[in-house]
Amino acid sequence: MSEMRxxxxxxxxxxxxxxxxxxxxxxxxxxxxxxxxxxxxxIAVEAFALHGLDASLAELTFDSLVDALxxxxxxxxxxMLTFRAGEVSLDVEVSAxxxxxxxxxxxxxxxxxxxxxxxxxxxxxxxxxxxxxxxPPSGPFALRLRxxxxxxxxxxxxx
Numbered sequence: 633m634s635e636m637r638x639x640x641x642x643x644x645x646x647x648x649x650x651x652x653x654x655x656x657x658x659x660x661x662x663x664x665x666x667x668x669x670x671x672x673x674x675i676a677v678e679a680f681a682l683h684g685l686d687a688s689l690a691e692l693t694f695d696s697l698v699d700a701l702x703x704x705x706x707x708x709x710x711x712m713l714t715f716r717a718g719e720v721s722l723d724v725e726v727s728a729x730x731x732x733x734x735x736x737x738x739x740x741x742x743x744x745x746x747x748x749x750x751x752x753x754x755x756x757x758x759x760x761x762x763x764x765x766x767x768p769p770s771g772p773f774a775l776r777l778r779x780x781x782x783x784x785x786x787x788x789x790x791x
Contacts, residue, residue, distance in 0.1 A: 687783040688785070689787065690716060690777075690784045690785065691717065696710075697711060708727075715775075720735065720737075722743075722775065726768060726791060731745065731765035731768060731769070732762075740756070741763070742778045744778075745775060773790075774786050
C-alpha cells in the first residue's frame with residue numbers, strides 16, 4: 633500500500649499542502665460565482681469609515697418591543713426607544729406617521745436618519761431638542777446626532 637501514494641496524500645497528512653493556496657483559489661471562485669454587489673461594498677466601506685470618526689456610540693437603554701408591557705387591544709402602538717451616550721440621551725418614537733423625538737438635555741441639534749444605501753435624511757431639533765420626521769424608516773436604520781461639538785451614533789435597528 634505504501635508504494636501507491638500520490639500527491640494528494642501530502643494534503644491529507646498535513647504535510648506540505650499550502651492552505652493559503654486553497655484559500656486564494658476559493659476566494660477567486662467566490663468572486664466569479666457569487667460576487668459582492670457594488671452597493672454592499674460601498675456600504676461596508678462607509679461603515680468602516682465611521683470607525684475612525686470621533687463619535688460616541690449611543691447605548692440602547694429602552695426599547696418598547698422588549699422592555700414595555702403589552703397593552704391589551706393595542707395592535708399598532710408606536711415603538712419607543714431611548715439611547716444614551718454620556719450626558720446626552722435621545723428619546724425616539726417610531727410609528728407609521730414618522731419619527732418623533734427629543735434630545736436631552738434640550739438643545740438644538742442635527743439628526744440624520746441613516747438607512748442603508750440611501751442618503752441620510754436630515755432632521756433639525758429645535759431649542760427644546762424636539763424633532764419630527766414625516767416618513768418612518770423602512771428597514772434597518774440608525775441615527776446620527778450632532779449637537780454642539782459632540783457626535784453620537786445609535787446602533788442599527790429594524791423599523
